[in-house]
Amino acid sequence: MANKINIAVVDDQQLFRKGIVALLRQIKDFNICFEAENGEDFFEKLEDEITPDVILLDLQMPVMDGIATTVKLKKRFPEVKIIILTMHDEEEMIVHLIEKGAHGFLPKNEEIKNVIDSIYSVHQTGHFFNEKVSQALVRGLMSSKKITPIFENTELNEREIKIVQLICKELTSPEIGKELLLSTKTIDNHRMEILKKVGARNTAGLVMYAMKKGLIS
Amino acid sequence: MANKINIAVVDDQQLFRKGIVALLRQIKDFNICFEAENGEDFFEKLEDEITPDVILLDLQMPVMDGIATTVKLKKRFPEVKIIILTMHDEEEMIVHLIEKGAHGFLPKNEEIKNVIDSIYSVHQTGHFFNEKVSQALVRGLMSSKKITPIFENTELNEREIKIVQLICKELTSPEIGKELLLSTKTIDNHRMEILKKVGARNTAGLVMYAMKKGLIS
């Protein structure tokens, strides 16, 4: 291999980030361009530093999260390969992110050698999916026409996300209505719509969804 | 300093564990005895390996979590210093764990140099607390008599945890009653008790608590 693979790591957990960087530095083929704490930080550093071939990108970050970073990076630098670091394995999220432009997924509790493999794989073949991801993909692609509408349906709009956040803050529908200057009834209707969209039966399921998706500020 | 400080790292996230170990190996004063994936794994390895002076211990782990490990280690090897790795900064947890025998706390998103410092500090002075922890301590010790009862009240027993888990699986009280062969009424009473213990207003707060504490399997 002629040149080294340029890699950037974007994660707000310093300890985790420094750790993985220390590991990757041990590989001769790899060159760590730079690290960043979040999407905003990443794009700032992108101006000055070498453009990476591959970035390892955390999903849950303050300021600018993994999804927003993926979307923006795809527009500005479509040639950069993106590997998403996931905490729990979230199937819906995976298909969603592939549509947004992610090239691979790496559970944060993954074995070390798979981390190395994933970078080689993404760099050479353009993608890396472990078993779980592949399975999720197959399920999703079974009825490929449904993919787009599924995500239009499962994605919450701004107002709905705001309501979910207030629910997670233990507010009741009347309280949320007061907060957002809407009637209790409107909030209730939104709640029903949200439940339908995320496939939850009740408030408990809703909160679980919110936590998994990192909707909580 | 005559001898190196022997350190063990216990964390189920391989990536994180290997990362921090790689970092610590760079410090001359440190010697990494061994790593473990959880409490059970740790005690097994403790039989064969050198007894560490300090262990870095993750709170959220399957099989045997940080709390259980702290308690057991305190009984068997009271001279070993324990630094707890915390995800979010959870005040109640901190005072609780100090009572159980922890010597220091390290948020997982802490700066690198503080990791090194914390190990030196724990080894030499017997403790390490950053600002947040200290503040939490002051608040907790303001009314020192209340400390013990607070934790007895905030801790959930087995049955209560089971109920919380079923709530998080979107089951309703009647369904949980059927599942556990108890009346709906009993479940409702448990729910009330749980809400009181964890200081939640409603199901949303309950689920948030469960997620934060890692009660979900």
Added chain:
DNA sequence: TGATAAAAAGGTAATTCTACCTTTTTCATT
């Protein structure tokens, strides 16, 4: 301006959850 879709709000009802009680049952310990 008129058509259309989306957002907001209302109607109604069943179910569930929250709250504060009391009573019964179970179990361990003296």
Added chain:
DNA sequence: AATGAAAAAGGTAGAATTACCTTTTTATCA
């Protein structure tokens, strides 16, 4: 066998949530 504590269950009631509708308002675009 008696006691006391904890678990289980019942009573009652009000508030909140879930469910499925219809109607009104708002915004947008042709």
